[in-house]
Amino acid sequence: MADETVGIVGAGIVGLATAREIALSRPGTRVVVLEKEREVSLHQTGHNSGVVHAGIYYKPGSLKADLTVRGVCLLREYCQDRELPYREIGKLVTAVREDELGRMNDLYDRARNNHVPDLRKVSREEIREIEPNAGGIAALHSPRTAITDYPAIARAFAKDVVDSGGEVRLGFPVTSITSVPGGIEVASGQERLRVDRLILCAGLQSDVVAGLAQDRQELRIVPFRGEYMLLRPERADLVRGLIYPVPDPRYPFLGVHFTPRVDGSVEVGPNAVLALAREGYTRTKVSPRDLLGLAAYPGAWRMAGRHWRTGIREYRGSFSATAFMKDARLYVPGVTVADVVRGGVGVRAQALDRDGTLVDDFRIHQVGRVTAVRNAPSPAATASMAIAEHIVEAVFRNPSAT
Template identity: 50%
Template sequence: KVVVATAQHEVEPLRRLAERASANGVPGLRWLEAHELTEIEPNVQGTAGLHSPETAIADFAAVARAFAAEITAAGGEIRTGAAVARIHPDATVELADGSRLQADRAIVCAGLQADRLAIASGEPAEPRIVPFRGEYWQLRPDRTELVRGLIYPVPDPALPFLGVHLTRKIDGTVVLGPNAILSTARDAYERRRFDPRDVYDALSWPGTRRMLRRHWRAGVGELARSASKRRFVSEVARYVPAIGPGDVVRAPAGVRAQAIDRDGSLVDDFRIGGSGRVAWIRNAPSPAATSCMAIAEELLERAA
């Protein structure tokens, strides 16, 4: 992975990022001057960079399938399509159809419905989940050679988003994204999806309104990139100028479960609580998938 500063004012934030990474024990970090960037990514242009050679990606769908196979092999049961109404402190799971499941302990990671399920179960109302839609584009197959690995811009420390970046996936495809726009539904994987309740819940939360007032300029920029393919691609063209609008096709979108506190703060770290025999994961931001085994160990220690 290479994080690229494209202007002089981004160099100092990049140095601070390098210092934090070193303090957290990230191995093999290397500071890159402008002329050294092309050693790692031949098509990158920038003022400076930070190379993390140990950073990698995974096919998390395959990882999840492997977990599922191990669970069932060990005698566990995976229930899909089972809507949960509430979870009691004694780890009784009440389903929407009225049936109940009794567990020794329950670990709740409800993603986009984390706040609703928690509130229905008598847990605190804060933080609330506000959905953000992340849109992606994909390089045409004949242009994927422009990117060797992972290329990121210097992140804005005021926002818990990593900016529009380039990712070469395990299958060799290269995606650009995501942006981050307020979603019109918690499951708005399609552009035209609209859910009045989801929109009302997002906009009626005081934290959402405070966040929008605080970051309105960033929001306008994100909307512009959503509306314009050229503007979207121009974000990555800052550090890979060979990429143009004609080099990309639209890719599937995702929805981020962004936790927001009442004061408008975007929660950018894990938020884990508990009551009785239930552990509640109220916020699990990226890289939660990458860190899932470490998170599991932490939860097991808490449950011991």
Template identity: 55%
Template sequence: MTEKIGVVGAGIVGLAVARELAAVRGAEVTVLEKEGRVGAHQTGHNSGVVHAGIYYPPGSLKARLCREGVALLKEYCAAHGLPYQEAGKLVVASTRAERAPLRALAERARANGVPGIAELDGLALREIEPHAIGVGAIHSPHTAICDFPAVAGRLALDVAEMGGSVRLSHPVRAIRERPGRVEVLAGRRKFAFDRLVVCGGLGTDAVSRMVGAPGDVRIVPFRGEFYALKGAARDLVRGLIYPVPDPRYPFLGVHLTRQIGGGVLVGPNAVLALAYEGYKRRNFRNVGQILGWPGTLRLARTHWRTGFKEIYGSLVKSVFVREARRYVPELTAADLERAPGGVRAQAVARDGRMVDDFVVDVHGKVVLVRNAPSPAATSSLAIARHIAGIVPALVR
């Protein structure tokens, strides 16, 4: 008898999981997505960077699955004619005080097996990025860019070709675990599955409550806003230029990112949003749920200075310009125009700690992806293999 598995969420992670389960298990897979298209949220609102694995603690799920995911994603894009370009990344120290954390970052990258890592001085970095400045840099030549929405679209086709289905405009309304099955009400239909995998992203908390497993962490959304370089200013950036990150946060700071197609993004910042899909500043739809989680207020109390700085940068364009000019001083305010942003689903614990690693829980016959922020898109095919290894442990 063919196993029936449901997957909630048609972002790149959910679709990769569905494809993996159909290919490896021969399962009949149904993906349930509330939007009218695949990759509508985090998959379609990111900078398109294929991360090499520089930042993540050695031994963590992020470190392992990122490195595995890069290889799988590169191979997948080549097999299906999808764009994939090794644009290269510089992580630039702009002051002497950043030299020590930069060296530590290089050691971490090597521990994670990131290939080609080189430490450069201020002159050598200009050979890679002639218009950039700094006192030193790490060069990651194999950091790449791709089109994640295109990858998600191809994954959806794979699922269909393997006998599965992707049900768009099917928001999940209720989930009940019964003896031998999981019942899911989505849209106006009821589905019965042997197992269910939840890759809900920004909707993770709502679906987790339906399962009866709210968990010890909650999703706190952070809006990331971007500018794009205009005209000739795009030629000032060849690849990717990043700052040395603040180790207290899982965000990487305002950076310059070349895109598939030739554009260059500047950003993102990280502003607490008050709606799970808070792409606009005045969206307060979920303020009660977000602020009602004790971890949100504890996070705000601990990091209020940084939060205020991010809000100020959101409102004042010159802050973005100043951050970009630290690395490419030729840029001016006239070179930057607003670009679409995104919202990051960041898990926060009750004590206010931002959860850094990927988190996957099992509740009965349901697998819940609790935390899958960046580099989840890079790691998606490896995350799918990891989850496929968890699903068989569930008992009928």
């Protein structure tokens, strides 16, 4: 008999990393992962761009900064041990206008505080040595930034859980969460599972599932669809590594960039448009329930009032390849609309506060025996193994979790 049973809702990379950490670090604990889909990593993990972020962007001392830097080390070691793809192809964060240089220098200071390895400033001439086809007047070069295959890592995590005596139960959409004496009862229709502790890693559904557990924190999830173009195979040699813009600090999105993948393809994007459904991977997917829930939330209107101009610009790129590629050509001037085709799509689960603020840092919240991951957007895949350590520490060391 197990000493105790821990349930985890969500078989994305964060949920599976957490299940694996419990299974390996706490012998005698039974772990059960509950996933509504018929396969693991179907949503955010399965649509991830594959970048292993080095920690350049995040506020020093934040969970994002600390867990990303730790997560990179853990992930690299794991991929090497399991012979999973992990290629350090490097990244340029490129300034194309004089007014971006101050923000670029601020990023450099932030990255140094986060102990990003081998980061350096490079000149216009040095940019061309690294990326012969790139534009820009100056850049930060992070040679240790890598790419990987996150769905493959998630599947490996799931195998580790099962091999350690745990269970990954697919086709189990959680419909209720109820406190019972000494534990939690999780239901999917008529099916019931009693656990001693419950950890919620539900991604796009995180606020809905947390609400089932009576977690009344005000954060709501806003789904942003990110659409990509793909360079045609014969033009994939336009870039060698990752080419990013200097991000706008008002937004948690990094802007349109060039991303080589481990399969040899090169993505251009993503944009960031408000999806009309939490799992709205196409423009035509509409969920009246999701839209009504968002419209009833005061933070959504405050967000719209602040950012409607940016929203219109992003939507233009969604419908026009010419508009989409306008920004991309600042970073690789030789690329044209004829060089790309429509590529993949992902949906980002972005937490929104009641005051209309797009929440930047990871948010992990506890209510008794339930721990809810309320906000874990990019770079959560990079940080997944460190997030798992953090959650396990909070769950099993925090007296309020008992």
